[in-house]
Amino acid sequence: MTLDIKTLTTAELHDEMLRLRQERHMDFLVNLIGMDWGEEGLGVIYMLESTTTGETATLKTVTADRENPYIPTVSDIWQIAKIYEREVYDFFGIRFLGHPDMRRIFLREDWVGYPLRKDDDPEGENPLRMDNEPLADTTTEYYLKEDGTVGTKENVIFQPEDHVVNVGPQHPSTHGVLHMRTQLEGETVLKIDPVLGYIHRGVEKICESLTYPQMLALTDRLDYFSAMQNRHAMCMCIEKAIELEVSPRVQYIRTIMDELQRIASHLIYYACMTMDTGALTAFFYTFREREELMKIFEDNFGGRVIMNYNTIGGVMYDIRPDFAQEVKKFCKHVRKRFKEYQDIYTGNVIAEQRMIGVGTISNADAISLGVTGPSGRASGWHNDVRKRHPYALYDQVNFKEIVRTEGDTNARHWNRMEEILESLGIVEQLIDNIPEGEYQAKRKPIVKLPEGDFYQAVETSRGEFGVFIESKGDKNPYRVHFRSNGLPLVNAMDTACRGQKFADLIAIGASMDFVIPDIDR
Amino acid sequence: MYNFKIVTDWFHSLLTGVMPEWLAIGIECLIVLLFIILLYATLAIVLIYMERKVCAFFQCRIGPNRVGKWGLLQVFADVFKMLTKEIIKMRQSDRLLHDLAPYFVLVASFLTFACLPWHEGVQILDFNIGVFFFIAVSGIGVVGILLAGWASRSKYPIIGAMRSGAQLVSYELSIGMTMLTMIILCGTMQLSEIVNQQAELGWNIFRGHIPAVLAFLIYMVAGNAECNRGPFDLPEAESELTAGYHTEYSGMGFGFFYLAEYLNLFICAAMAATIFFGGWAPLHIVGLDGFNAVMDYIPGFVWFFGKTFFIVFLLMWIRWTFPRLRIDQLLSLEWKYLMPISMINIVLMALVVTLGLTL
Numbered sequence: 001m002t003l004d005i006k007t008l009t010t011a012e013l014h015d016e017m018l019r020l021r022q023e024r025h026m027d028f029l030v031n032l033i034g035m036d037w038g039e040e041g042l043g044v045i046y047m048l049e050s051t052t053t054g055e056t057a058t059l060k061t062v063t064a065d066r067e068n069p070y071i072p073t074v075s076d077i078w079q080i081a082k083i084y085e086r087e088v089y090d091f092f093g094i095r096f097l098g099h100p101d102m103r104r105i106f107l108r109e110d111w112v113g114y115p116l117r118k119d120d121d122p123e124g125e126n127p128l129r130m131d132n133e134p135l136a137d138t139t140t141e142y143y144l145k146e147d148g149t150v151g152t153k154e155n156v157i158f159q160p161e162d163h164v165v166n167v168g169p170q171h172p173s174t175h176g177v178l179h180m181r182t183q184l185e186g187e188t189v190l191k192i193d194p195v196l197g198y199i200h201r202g203v204e205k206i207c208e209s210l211t212y213p214q215m216l217a218l219t220d221r222l223d224y225f226s227a228m229q230n231r232h233a234m235c236m237c238i239e240k241a242i243e244l245e246v247s248p249r250v251q252y253i254r255t256i257m258d259e260l261q262r263i264a265s266h267l268i269y270y271a272c273m274t275m276d277t278g279a280l281t282a283f284f285y286t287f288r289e290r291e292e293l294m295k296i297f298e299d300n301f302g303g304r305v306i307m308n309y310n311t312i313g314g315v316m317y318d319i320r321p322d323f324a325q326e327v328k329k330f331c332k333h334v335r336k337r338f339k340e341y342q343d344i345y346t347g348n349v350i351a352e353q354r355m356i357g358v359g360t361i362s363n364a365d366a367i368s369l370g371v372t373g374p375s376g377r378a379s380g381w382h383n384d385v386r387k388r389h390p391y392a393l394y395d396q397v398n399f400k401e402i403v404r405t406e407g408d409t410n411a412r413h414w415n416r417m418e419e420i421l422e423s424l425g426i427v428e429q430l431i432d433n434i435p436e437g438e439y440q441a442k443r444k445p446i447v448k449l450p451e452g453d454f455y456q457a458v459e460t461s462r463g464e465f466g467v468f469i470e471s472k473g474d475k476n477p478y479r480v481h482f483r484s485n486g487l488p489l490v491n492a493m494d495t496a497c498r499g500q501k502f503a504d505l506i507a508i509g510a511s512m513d514f515v516i517p518d519i520d521r
Numbered sequence: 522m523y524n525f526k527i528v529t530d531w532f533h534s535l536l537t538g539v540m541p542e543w544l545a546i547g548i549e550c551l552i553v554l555l556f557i558i559l560l561y562a563t564l565a566i567v568l569i570y571m572e573r574k575v576c577a578f579f580q581c582r583i584g585p586n587r588v589g590k591w592g593l594l595q596v597f598a599d600v601f602k603m604l605t606k607e608i609i610k611m612r613q614s615d616r617l618l619h620d621l622a623p624y625f626v627l628v629a630s631f632l633t634f635a636c637l638p639w640h641e642g643v644q645i646l647d648f649n650i651g652v653f654f655f656i657a658v659s660g661i662g663v664v665g666i667l668l669a670g671w672a673s674r675s676k677y678p679i680i681g682a683m684r685s686g687a688q689l690v691s692y693e694l695s696i697g698m699t700m701l702t703m704i705i706l707c708g709t710m711q712l713s714e715i716v717n718q719q720a721e722l723g724w725n726i727f728r729g730h731i732p733a734v735l736a737f738l739i740y741m742v743a744g745n746a747e748c749n750r751g752p753f754d755l756p757e758a759e760s761e762l763t764a765g766y767h768t769e770y771s772g773m774g775f776g777f778f779y780l781a782e783y784l785n786l787f788i789c790a791a792m793a794a795t796i797f798f799g800g801w802a803p804l805h806i807v808g809l810d811g812f813n814a815v816m817d818y819i820p821g822f823v824w825f826f827g828k829t830f831f832i833v834f835l836l837m838w839i840r841w842t843f844p845r846l847r848i849d850q851l852l853s854l855e856w857k858y859l860m861p862i863s864m865i866n867i868v869l870m871a872l873v874v875t876l877g878l879t880l
Contacts, residue, residue: 165676173760187680187848276760278751278845284580344842350752351844502680503847506761 002241002452005045005058013061014072017046021077025050026057027367028383029078030457033468033481034088036117037062042069042094045468047455051367051381054388058453063094070142070150073099080370083491091116091204100155101139106197106520108133116205135181135195157193158183169198173276173506176516178490180505187502192494196487200520207480212238212447213312215480219467220306222482223518225268226460227303228261231310236391237456237467238312241449249437250314255393256430257309258458259423260327263334264293265461266416266423269513273413274345276510277354282345289334296326312447314440324431331424331431338421346413355410359496359508362407369495370488373463374419375512377403378411385459397429409504412511448475460485462513482521486514526642553645561634561784566596568783571830572837579841606772611674614769618672623770623777625665630781630788632658637791638716640801640821651712652700655792656693659747662781663689666749666756666766669778673769681765684848685756688746691855692753695743698863699736702870703796706733706879716795720802728879732870737797739863744789745836746851749782752843755851790832794825798832801825 008016020026026048033045043062049055063069073096075081085096086105093114095102104111110133112125137160141153158164158181168179177198183191203222207215219234220227232254239246246254267286274282294304301309301317309316345351361371366379376383384401386394402418404411449471457466466483489512496512497505536545570585570593577584585592610616635645636655646654663686670682706729707715719725726733746753757765767778794800801821805813846854873879 163676165680172763184680187684274844278754278758278760279843280751281576281580281841284582288581345844348844350846350850353850354844354847501847501849503755503758503761503845 002450003058003455005060005453008059008061010061010063010071014074016059017074017077020048020057024055024057025052026055027051027078029074029080029084029370030056030464031455031466031468031481031483032074032081032084032088033479034092034094034116035060035470035479036092038118040064042066042092042117044071044088044094045453046074047468051383058455068150069094070097070144071095072097072144075099078370079365079368079495080488080491083487087487090114093117095142095150097142097144097150100141101157102142103136103139105195106200108197109136110134115202158191162190167505169195173509174516175272175509175514178514178516178519180493182502182505184502189497189500189502189505192497192505194490194493196490197520199517201517203521204480204482207477209476211475212449212477215477216311217308219482220308221517222484222521223460223462223465223486223515224305225265225515226261226462226465226485226518227305227307228257228309229458229460230465231307232258232392233456233458233460233465233467235310235312236458237454237469238447238449240456241452241454241469241471242312242443242447244313244441244443246313246441247437247439248435250439250441251393252430252434253315253319253439254310255397256327256427256434257307257315258392259426260293260296261307262423262461263420263427264290266420267293269416269461269510270341270345272513273507273510276506277351279345279348279351282341285337285341285344289330289337292330292333296323296330299323299326311440313443314438318439319434324434327427327431331428334420334424338417341417346417352410354504354507355413355511356408357406358409358504359500359511360407361492361496363405365492365495366407369492371463371492372488373459373461373485374402374415375412375489375492376463377401378415379407380405383464385457385464389457391456391458393430397426399423399426409507409511412513416513446475448473449477457483462486462489462515462518465518484518484521486516486519489514490519525640529642557631557635557645561631561780564787565780565783566600568787568833569596569599569779571833572783575834575837576841579838600776603772603776608774609769609771611769614674615672618668619769620774622665622669622672623774623781625668626662626781627665627777629658629660629662629665630784632661633788633792634784636712637788638712638795638800639825641717641720643822644713647711647713649709649711652704652710652715652796655712656697656700659696659788660689660693662785669770670766673766675769677762677764677768678766681756681758681762681768684758685749685766687848688749688753688755688851691852692743692746692859695739695855695859695863696747698860698867699740699743700796702732702736702863702867703729705867705870705874707796712795712800716800716802719799723805723807723880724797724799724802726797729870729873730880732866732873733797735866736863736870737793739859739866740793740797741832741835741839743855743859744793745839746855748785748789748836750786750836751840752845753851754840754845755848758845760845786833786836787829790836791825791829793832794828798828799824800828 028049028051030049031047035043041062041064043060045060048057063071071094075085085099088094089102090104090106091114113120115122137158139155139157141155142150145151162183165182165184167182168174169177179195181193203218216231216234219230222230267290271283271286298304300320361379363380366376366381372383382403387401399422402415451473454469457464463485465485468481469477470479472478496508574584585595588594588598633655638644666685667682670678703725704710707718749756767775801824803816803824
């Protein structure tokens with residue numbers, strides 16, 4: 001099943017997009033993927049979805065000019081496009097007309113060339129630089145003049161007299177090497193400018209030179225707390241493309257493992273949230289329970305963080321005979337401990353004061369910013385991929401999509417906490433009925449995808465993760481794109497934190513629960 | 522009870538017998554200095570070890586257990602490590618103030634430390650405005666913290682320093698007021714006199730009943746804030762400001778802040794023990810003479826340390842349970858709640874005392 005892509009010219013792009021947004025309520029920009037089609041030129045694929053009707057649309061636009069490619073921006077229609085278009089500019093050099101902030105985002109600002117273009121030679125043009133990376137306080141905007149030529153304009157990000165604090169890249173509460181340049185007025189946050197790419201590994205570029213089974217190993221290393229689900233997405237995408245049916249046993253195992261992974265991730269979330277707000281003891285409580293889960297993982301496939309479990313057409317090893325028993329024991333254990341977590345942290349008056357009404361994201365903002373997952377559901381947006389586009393066994397199990405409408409830190413926190421219980425419920429429904437069968441479907445040793453574009457999304461622990469593959473029929477892909485679930489979350493930090501206190505910035509960041517390797521990819 | 526004053530008087534007369542008085546006092550001062558530094562260091566080691574173990578047990582861990590039996594030598598290893606660390610000099614920092622700042626903090630805690638009545642007759646500084654002196658010198662510490670943040674010329678420390686300035690100055694008010702409440706009850710500011718009174722009449726927390734308990738609770742909150750300890754550790758707030766005002770310190774510069782923090786915890790608890798729980802005075806229950814006689818056999822310093830470490834344990838319990846407040850919440854807690862309550866509490870205590878309602 002390939003994606004049905006409608007082609008637009010660059011001239012009609014903006015009006016058509018605006019029409020889709022307004023008339024067909026395509027208010028969720030799922031993906032904005034930069035492409036290099038060689039002879040055909042450079043282009044962008046847009047994936048849209050309506051949150052009211054559930055309709056989806058995929059469009060693309062191409063510009064043949066490889067020297068000075070210009071495409072009109074859609075960042076005035078969807079806020080999330082601001083950061084997506086910067087990513088495309090960074091990797092493909094496509095300049096978006098009317099985008100207020102055309103800076104590189106992942107690579108150094110003095111980087112030469114655009115590495116995801118097929119004709120680029122990143123190593124040749126960029127020797128190892130021993131000097132510090134310059135960070136500009138101004139940025140360039142390209143806009144279309146009335147006579148049809150392109151003009152440039154300087155936009156100021158920070159004034160010289162602004163008090164800008166570098167939160168990160170080495171900071172205890174950015175959960176990795178995230179760098180947020182934060183403008184402060186006393187303790188109040190005025191503006192956040194995320195600087196990304198400190199652990200950018202170019203996973204999408206690496207994938208282009210790997211075969212499909214080799215690619216799988218990289219997915220675990222994106223959002224490592226959703227390793228299982230990431231890999232599930234990739235496997236499903238490839239299975240869909242080569243029309244490979246997996247056995248019911250594999251479906252059961254995959255669904256259970258996804259949910260166990262979600263529990264593990266949310267337990268880590270709780271630990272980080274409490275630590276970032278200064279309650280260090282609660283931090284250890286969930287790590288204690290997570291350890292039980294890690295033992296189950298380790299027993300079954302040897303991995304604790306990087307699982308390497310799903311394969312194309314199945315899973316790496318069959319589950320152990322005592323798996324069901326161990327998991328049931330774990331579920332019972334967590335349910336018992338669940339109240340303890342609330343006793344020590346959530347019910348605490350200080351914690352409530354720190355969370356309620358802090359970092360509010362409105363429903364419209366959440367959709368426009370593409371904030372998926374529990375964070376988006378805290379703003380009243382029903383965005384669970386498991387409900388929207390059911391995959392694996394999610395259409396056969398009973399579970400509630402946890403949605404709150406407050407949109408604050410407390411809502412995000414409680415969404416995650418309740419999702420632990422929901423996930424436990426799903427696991428308990430499935431664990432006793434795992435059917436017998438093969439754990440690995442028969443397939444050819446060399447996987448070749450048919451020509452076309454393929455996309456598969458899953459609900460990871462922090463939101464929608466998608467794998468986009470464009471294949472030319474070879475044994476390695478032409479272009480791979482991962483919809484990061486963390487990038488929109490980081491992008492939303494600016495909206496959520498403005499006017500809040502500096503300490504809230506940390507709490508909001510914790511409640512967003514982003515994982516940096518997934519953002520940088 | 523055994524009065525230690527006999528020993529000091531005997532020692533003084535022994536010295537003056539063989540040398541002029543100024544020399545005798547000089548030697549005594551040196552001995553006291555040695556004693557106070559030794560005690561300070563020992564207590565710091567005990568407290569750090571205790572914090573690590575208590576914290577570990579709260580967090581379902583074992584705590585240090587590798588260096589020495591039960592990890593007893595861990596703190597020595599830490600100190601040794603800290604001594605061997607490179608002192609990092611920042612290019613744009615104010616060297617003099619930067620190096621001086623830890624000493625302000627240390628001096629403040631030394632001076633307050635000297636006020637504590639350890640046992641009957643064992644007190645280094647004891648004069649008729651003892652409580653006043655205690656509050657005054659404890660205020661020097663905030664200068665050190667502000668200087669540390671300012672002289673580092675770095676953004677996180679300055680935020681930490683400003684926070685701590687606001688926090689310490691605010692909570693000093695509550696500390697002062699709760700102490701004033703207890704002074705109304707005792708009628709004296711001399712710390713030795715306050716304890717002597719409690720040895721005769723019973724602990725202040727029982728004598729002053731409702732207002733005293735209220736004052737104690739406020740003191741615990743404000744005292745915790747004065748020590749910069751969780752949930753009031755905003756000046757450090759490691760998850761927000763990396764290490765707050767001492768981010769740019771390395772080696773013993775950091776070590777002094779660390780030391781002073783733990784000793785301030787001890788001093789805060791010891792002061793609570795002194796003015797609320799009778800310092801070295803043993804527990805007496807009216808009517809139970811046998812029980813009282815047994816209690817009298819336990820030496821005063823054991824009582825003092827017992828009470829103090831109990832309160833230290835309470836403060837550690839609080840620290841390892843609660844999440845951190847935000848700066849605006851911290852200030853509104855003080856100015857909108859604690860201060861008005863302690864003001865009313867003073868009036869309440871005055872009424873209790875004038876109407877003769879003390880127990």
